[in-house]
Amino acid sequence: MKATKLKHLPNILTSCNMAIGILVICSMIHNDSLSDRKLACYLVYVAVVLDGFDGYFARYLNASSDMGKQLDSFADFVTFGIAPITIFISGLKFIPWYVMLILLLYSLAGGFRLARYNLQNHSEYFTGLPITASGFIMVTVLLIRSYLDREITGIFLILFLILTVILSILMVSKFPVKRIIKNKKGYK
Template identity: 35%
Template sequence: MQKLRYLPPNLITLFSLTLGLLAIHFALHGNPEEAAWFILYSVLLDKLDGALARYLNAQSDMGVQLDSFADFVAFGIAPGCLLYGELYNPQTGASFTSSFEWIHLTALVYIFGCVLRLARFNIVEEESLPGFFQGLPSTQAGGIIAGFVLVAHAHNIDMQGAMNPLGIMLVVVGFLMVSPIYVPKFGNTRTAFWKWFQISNVAIFYTLVGLREFPEYLLFIGVAYLFTGVYIGAQRSRELRKT
């Protein structure tokens, strides 16, 4: 009976993995907008499995590895597949055109960045800066890419013309995942502003994703958290070096 407590958090992780697989399915079948929403659904579940595992005292090595695999599918492979979805032609069945062959490399850069980020996270035993992630979290990276795609569709932007910005974003975000930047973990509330910023925007994020509304704000949250978090991380790192 004691082992049953491990079941709920692992089921949440498997559900997140399922959402990631569905996102890949939609992306590769010419429906990148639906795929982007499913990536954001996975973002909603990302912290729930870990929080529930801690609450039930059901943390395990298997849970950690399972969570990383689910994250790689939902926030690594699925966002990379969004690019293929945008190039997909439902009439001809073609998944790419000769004009954009080079852009496929940007998806690989992003996916490689994600898998390296997750692998490093699993083997690091001691945080170099307590309370902070080193490198952009894969969850946030996937959310930013999905948000960009949703905003483009919401404003009827020709995605053929947006391939260059999307490709550049994939490369930049991919490198940020393995970069030495520090981003505060959720709950790291050293200042009143950061506490307010986290709590209010998490509530807004869950509401808007649930309603599938205002992708502009969803993208803004991801980018604003990145820049604000990097600033706070750099500030904290400087403080520690002075002590």
């Protein structure tokens, strides 16, 4: 009976990941204070941990499923494809069209990356930069900036947009990225 209940753990962790992403997005819509942006970045870090554990436990408990794979991709898209962009936008007073275009391209690249992943066979390598790593990099840069400067400066805006373009290209690229976590039976 316990083993059957544990098989739901990966999807519960994935749902918590998605809930964090939704919470970050909703909170950034109504709160644009510096402390709120810092908290949002820390919440995305929690989601990174949950994302690592959901896949690990799915493999360890032999509870991998197509449903879990799709749910994980939706959660990752919300939490690592949209939430970091929302955190960034919440710090801007005015958003020029070209900034929105670059940020849109990031989310589209993340969606493409996740769709391609769902069609691949699992191996010891990912193809392209995982969206979780990309979202982690974005919120880390935003968090560091929040401790250094209260406002988003013009120079930071340009550097962040360049980073966004680079991460977008890396997500859709075809270079192999070695998996960090493997289970007792190897990679799945």
